Amino acid sequence: MRGFLRAVSDQVKLALAIRSLLPPRPADMHARAEAREARFRNLLRYADENSPFYRKQFQGIDLKTCAITDLPTLSKAKMMANLDDVFTDRALRRDDLERFMNNAANVGTYFEGNYAVCHTSGSQGQPAIIVLDKSAILTMFAAQFARGQPVSRRFLPHLRRLFNPARFSIITQKPGFYPSSTFFNYFPERARRFTKLQRLSVFDPPDVLVEKLNTFRPNIITGYTSALETITREMQAGRLKPNSDLEQITNISEPLPKAIAEHVQQAFGIHVTNVYSMAECMALTCGCQATHGSHLNDELAMLEVVDANNRPVPNGTPGSKVLLTNLYNLAQPIIRYEIDDIVTISPKPCECGSLLPLVESVDGRSKDQFWVNINGQIRELPYYIFLLVIHNETNLAEHQFLQTGVNQFVLRAVAVPGKTLSVDRLRDLVQQSLISERLVGIVHFDVEIVDQILPEESGKVRRAKNVFGPPPVAASDPQPALASEI
Numbered sequence: 001m002r003g004f005l006r007a008v009s010d011q012v013k014l015a016l017a018i019r020s021l022l023p024p025r026p027a028d029m030h031a032r033a034e035a036r037e038a039r040f041r042n043l044l045r046y047a048d049e050n051s052p053f054y055r056k057q058f059q060g061i062d063l064k065t066c067a068i069t070d071l072p073t074l075s076k077a078k079m080m081a082n083l084d085d086v087f088t089d090r091a092l093r094r095d096d097l098e099r100f101m102n103n104a105a106n107v108g109t110y111f112e113g114n115y116a117v118c119h120t121s122g123s124q125g126q127p128a129i130i131v132l133d134k135s136a137i138l139t140m141f142a143a144q145f146a147r148g149q150p151v152s153r154r155f156l157p158h159l160r161r162l163f164n165p166a167r168f169s170i171i172t173q174k175p176g177f178y179p180s181s182t183f184f185n186y187f188p189e190r191a192r193r194f195t196k197l198q199r200l201s202v203f204d205p206p207d208v209l210v211e212k213l214n215t216f217r218p219n220i221i222t223g224y225t226s227a228l229e230t231i232t233r234e235m236q237a238g239r240l241k242p243n244s245d246l247e248q249i250t251n252i253s254e255p256l257p258k259a260i261a262e263h264v265q266q267a268f269g270i271h272v273t274n275v276y277s278m279a280e281c282m283a284l285t286c287g288c289q290a291t292h293g294s295h296l297n298d299e300l301a302m303l304e305v306v307d308a309n310n311r312p313v314p315n316g317t318p319g320s321k322v323l324l325t326n327l328y329n330l331a332q333p334i335i336r337y338e339i340d341d342i343v344t345i346s347p348k349p350c351e352c353g354s355l356l357p358l359v360e361s362v363d364g365r366s367k368d369q370f371w372v373n374i375n376g377q378i379r380e381l382p383y384y385i386f387l388l389v390i391h392n393e394t395n396l397a398e399h400q401f402l403q404t405g406v407n408q409f410v411l412r413a414v415a416v417p418g419k420t421l422s423v424d425r426l427r428d429l430v431q432q433s434l435i436s437e438r439l440v441g442i443v444h445f446d447v448e449i450v451d452q453i454l455p456e457e458s459g460k461v462r463r464a465k466n467v468f469g470p471p472p473v474a475a476s477d478p479q480p481a482l483a484s485e486i
């Protein structure tokens with residue numbers, strides 16, 4: 001009886017969470033702003049009362065009235081160095097979590113019966129450990145159900161799903177504690193009646209992927225950009241069968257270049273939605289149904305787009321990084337957490353009619369740092385400088401930029417099936433970028449046309465890969481400001 005009651009209560013909780021996150025209407029905006037403010041104040045109060053780290057950070061700040069910009073920012077290094085104290089439950093300890101994740105049998109189980117655990121891949125430095133409480137997991141899935149696909153406010157279409165569950169294929173990496181892989185293991189028990197999940201791996205050989213997809217006939221496919229490129233190739237080659245049940249394709253974890261999005265859409269004849277999220281806040285956005293941007297779930301998270309000195313940049317302008325505040329996970333408060341993503345928020349309302357802010361573009365994920373030596377001075381070279389190539393060459397399916405030496409770079413390019421790429425044209429396009437950045441004669445570039453670009457161990461293709469190494473640090477150079485990191 002108790003089990004039955006718990007099941008009903010879980011079902012009601014999920015339904016209520018989904019209902020509260022249905023796409024907002026104009027009349028809802030005031031109540032939403034109030035709910036967001038209440039969540040923000042609750043997060044600050046909870047962190048102050050339960051996290052020794054934040055209690056110290058917040059000293060002298062009036063948490064009832066402060067603006068978010070009055071609060072200190074948090075780097076990943078600082079969070080990891082103070083992890084035990086960042087947690088709001090003293091039973092959570094980094095050593096125990098690491099031991100827990102070292103045992104593959106724990107994938108999909110709750111730590112201490114209460115917490116979902118994952119670590120980031122560390123492609124941008126040390127991995128972060130992230131812990132979510134059960135309510136945060138419910139919110140994460142509710143946001144996806146409510147806003148990740150066109151949802152009817154009416155009841156009948158949902159009833160249909162009871163008898164004919166949605167089939168959902170997820171192509172990530174092999175099971176592990178990586179966020180995009182592990183969180184699906186916590187798919188709510190109650191939602192399984194409405195949705196059948198098929199888990200696939202980017203490391204499955206294409207013929208295995210194709211056979212499984214042909215049999216399962218999913219309504220929704222979600223995967224990394226590289227996985228979407230693989231299935232597009234298989235579709236065009238005629239091995240993946242047309243599937244009239246397919247309603248949506250969603251890109252996760254990697255930036256979605258426009259050429260690739262259009263290419264996938266052309267092959268499948270449906271819109272590709274694009275989700276911008278990270279382990280620290282999986283419910284940050286949901287994919288837009290009309291553009292390749294994603295809509296910020298702004299009552300669940302605050303996203304400040306800032307320059308290198310943490311000053312806000314206006315909408316329509318790319319920032320140097322973002323400061324993330326997660327408003328729904330109280331187990332590990334993430335407040336003004338620095339992420340090196342180059343994000344642009346649209347200055348205009350979205351054409352899809354959503355009232356939520358639109359994250360128009362994201363660059364800089366899954367990347368290494370590039371650098372150049374200009375007259376003896378070492379300068380960072382942002383990868384997006386080369387993106388002009390991507391936007392102008394429609395025959396380009398996949399790409400990767402490599403740093404192979406001092407001021408030496410290589411563009412590796414894969415053509416759209418049935419199309420060809422010209423080394424000269426690609427070199428011309430790169431040259432145009434170099435001219436506009438005044439790097440002609442400084443940066444040397446080669447172009448290689450290849451058959452495929454293999455993903456890294458994490459399952460993601462690294463779009464910017466430094467195979468040479470970091471810049472030399474001269475003894476006279478100022479040391480990085482490490483004091484604030486510890």
Ligand SMILES: [Zn+2]
Pocket residue numbers: 288289290291295350351352353354358
């Ligand atoms: Zn939109």
